[in-house]
Amino acid sequence: MRRMLWWTAVLLAFVLNSSASEQLPLIAPIFGNNMVIQRGITNTIWGWVTPGTTVEVVLLGHAYGSVADTNGLWKVRFRPPDVAEPFNVKVIIGGTNAFMFTNVVVGDVWVCGGQSNMEFPLRLARNGEEEVKNANYPEIRFFKVRNQPAYEPRSIVQGSWRVCSPASVVEDGGLSAVAYFFARKILTATNVPIGLIQVAVGGTPVETWMSEEAVRETKEFEIALQELVRLRSKQVPEYGNYVMHWYDEYDIGQRHPAWHLLDFDDSDWKSVNITNAFSVLGVSDTPALCYFRKKVVLPEPLPGKPAVIMLGVIERMDTTWVNGEWVGASAWVENPRRYMIRPSILKPGTNLIVVRVLKTRPDGGFKSDSSSLKLVLGDGTEISLAGEWKAKVAVDARPPHPLPYSYENWPVIPTVLYNGMIAPLRGLSVAGFIWYQGEANVGRAKQYRKLMETLIYDWRRTFNGDQLPFYMVSLAAFLPRRDNPGDDAWAELREAQAQVAYSVTNCGLAVAIDVGDANDIHPRDKKEVGERLALWALAGYYKLPVVASGPLYASSERTNGAIRIRFHNTAGGLIVRGSDKPAEFWIAGADKKWHRAEAKVEGETVLVWSSAVPEPVAVRYAWQANPEANLYNKAGLPAVPFRTDDW
Structure with missing residues (x-):
């Protein structure tokens, strides 16, 4: 045990003293206790040590060795035995210092x-x-x-x-x-x-x-x-998105002192209502980044359960803080904002809510009625967030001011x-x-x-x-x-x-x-x-x-004012669930106008027709975001949506 503790200290020292921008451990973290080693093929375990150091991997009585290259990377390759029971893997570095992976x-x-x-x-x-x-x-x-x-x-x-x-x-x-x-x-x-x-x-x-x-x-x-x-x-x-870099470059509200903090002085900010905020701020028709601050008074004692803040639909992106702590952000325009607030964030008495909104359209910003803006406490008590807010423009982004390459956060x-x-x-x-x-x-x-x-x-x-x-x-x-x-x-x-x-x-x-x-x-x-x-x-x-696989479109043929569809992967036949006939078939003629079709299963085919299309040329099945798809094979797997056209 003493040796293992000593070697852990060596591991930490190696990591902390790594000259690379990324700190590298002796053994890659993807390997460890409870891991699964891929059966039937050669596996590799790797890590980083001083160049030239020997490394040995021991499992089930077999030892496999390697030497670290000039960059300190070592790799040990081995083919695991076919065993059913859990076992231990020992990694020996430098001949004496060992790590044990169990189970x-x-x-x-x-x-x-x-x-x-x-x-x-x-x-x-x-x-x-x-x-x-x-x-x-x-x-x-x-x-x-x-x-x-x-x-x-x-x-x-x-x-x-x-x-x-x-x-x-x-x-x-x-x-x-x-x-x-x-x-x-x-x-x-x-x-x-x-x-x-x-x-x-x-x-x-x-x-x-x-x-x-x-x-x-x-x-x-x-x-x-x-x-x-x-x-x-x-x-x-390394945010992985563009909008956060845009904020870093242009949002003066992020600079010291940050506008979302409790002790920030907003006494010179304009008073607005959510419904007229961007007009009052002078940016109703232009892209802009604006901050909104509102104080709410909460009762004592507060419920011990999480609260929820609801802000409705916002175009294009919001970031929300409560009492100086980040609680949520979204760039999904159609999704009404709903952020959970941990009990430890709220306090009896005065609380501060700050919402940063990046809008890109003349009708952007807060899209929902002000009555939908509310704070819901853990016991269901609702506090309206309608009425007066303090607001200020952080970025007037009218052209030629650059906007983010995209807005996802x-x-x-x-x-x-x-x-x-x-x-x-x-x-x-x-x-x-x-x-x-x-x-x-x-x-x-x-x-x-x-x-x-x-x-x-x-x-x-x-x-x-x-x-x-x-x-x-x-x-x-x-x-x-x-x-x-x-x-x-x-x-x-x-x-x-x-x-x-x-x-x-x-x-x-x-x-x-x-x-x-x-x-x-x-x-x-x-x-x-x-x-x-x-x-x-x-x-x-x-x-x-x-x-x-479920039924997969194979071919089609015109027959007496109808189109017969043949399938691969029918598993012995086609079946319909929840109805007596297939749904969501559509048919069109040369005019490319689609009509809802009649359809019936005949063995391993489906016959599709419509009185509105006497000369059909194309069929579609389940061709929408949420179709009534009820065609399956006898194995109970649904048919793959398809179309016979390329229009």
């Missing part, structure tokens, strides 16, 4: 990537409380990579391996529900231990998860990459999440990838197909496997259902996902069109999604006789 297992490691629907925690999923209570699977291990945007490739990630238990799946924000259900189904079917590496950040477009080399290959983001190079050269904080700059969260894992041995992302790329479907194909190649190259399986989720239904959808950006994005999944080798598509929520971009039905991803893994990677 290590050999199994399959899956990287779980994407945005908020992959990040969505198990505790919030459908029946989440019960699922958490039953999440006792010691053969499932997971490593949540801490969010880390970076402007250059990093060497290490932050996080630790955890054994799946009711306690661990709710720690640190919680384990991904999709990843959990994926792992549980595979474990149940194969008895192979599963390791999950979660790399997911809400709101992030696909290009943030690609290497700079890969992004440049697409030739899609030249201006964005030029800005990245500029920011990198200035050695600025989360990572959106190409490459930044690859640099911070994927690059440090380069060379790690894994079984494959699951991916739930795309909402942030809606409206860019044609580009998305190119980007996804490039990302898959990029990740396979990063993890040293040009055929590693990659299974993705097709976007779930969302937004109000339309009676006459026509063209639809969500449908086009799903089409791009399907084109990638069915054209790139070793890919698959888990369709989630039937488990969405019109009012929530984060549907709670994650069990179906995770298990449908697992079906692809069971069929493709584990070679089990299971059906993974």
Whole structure:
């Protein structure tokens, strides 16, 4: 024990004295207690020591050695034995000083990537409380990579391996529900231990998860990459977005003394109401950044539960502080602002609320009625925030004053999440990838197909496997259902996902069109999604006789004023759920005008027609953001939305 404590001090000294801008540990943090080592192939463990130092890895009676290179990087390669029980791994540095990793297992490691629907925690999923209570699977291990945007490739990630238990799946924000259900189904079917590496950040477009080399290959983001190079050269904080750098450069309210602080003197500020604020400030028709301050008096005692501040819809971005402490910020225009306030922030008596608003349109700023602005205490008591506020312009951004390249206050700059969260894992041995992302790329479907194909190649190259399986989720239904959808950006994005999944080798598509929520971009039905991803893994990677795909459009033919659609992957036939006939088929003639169609299942085909279209030429199925999709195969998997036209 004394030797181990001594060597820990040596480790800390090495880290603190590292001459590199990034402090490097003796052993990369992706390795540790409870980890899963990829079975069946050569693995690599690595870290950093003094150049020329010998390093030895010992497991199950076998020793594997290496020597650190001129940069201090050491790598030890080994092929793990096929064992069922947990074991220890010893790393010996310099011949005498050892680290011991305990409770290590050999199994399959899956990287779980994407945005908020992959990040969505198990505790919030459908029946989440019960699922958490039953999440006792010691053969499932997971490593949540801490969010880390970076402007250059990093060497290490932050996080630790955890054994799946009711306690661990709710720690640190919680384990991904999709990843959990994926792992549980595979474990149940194969008895192979599963390791999950979660790399997911809400709101992030696909290009943030690609290497700079890969992004440049697409030739899609030249201006964005030029800005990245500029920011990198200035050695600025690595926010991962553009708007925070804009604030740093132009917002005088951030300078000393900062305008959101309790003791800031706002006596010379103008008095405004939210409804006329920007007009009074003289910036009603121009982009501007403005601060608003309001004092509210709260009773004693205060409830011990969290409070919520509601600010309605704001164009374009807000940042909110209470008593000098940040409580929330958003650039999602359509989303009414609702921020939780910890009990420790509020106090009896006078409290200060500060809202910074960056508006870009003449009708921008506070969009909701002033009656919707309120502070709701933990016991439900409502305090109106209507009436008088103090306000001042921080930036009058009328042309030619520059505006941010984009307004999102989360990572959106190409490459930044690859640099911070994927690059440090380069060379790690894994079984494959699951991916739930795309909402942030809606409206860019044609580009998305190119980007996804490039990302898959990029990740396979990063993890040293040009055929590693990659299974993705097709976007779930969302937004109000339309009676006459026509063209639809969500449908086009799903089409791009399907084109990638069915054209790139070793890919698959888990369709989630039937488990969405019109009012929530984060549907709670994650069990179906995770298990449908697992079906692809069971069929493709584990070679089990299971059906993974729903019906997939194969061909069409015109017949007597109708169009007959043929499908792949019918699993013995087509079925309709919740009705006696297929819904959400649309048909058009040469005039390209779409009409809701009649449809019926005939064996493994669907016949589609409409009396309004006597000479049909094209059919669409489930072609809107939130369709009534009720066509399945006999394995119970939903049909992939499709169109026969290219209009």
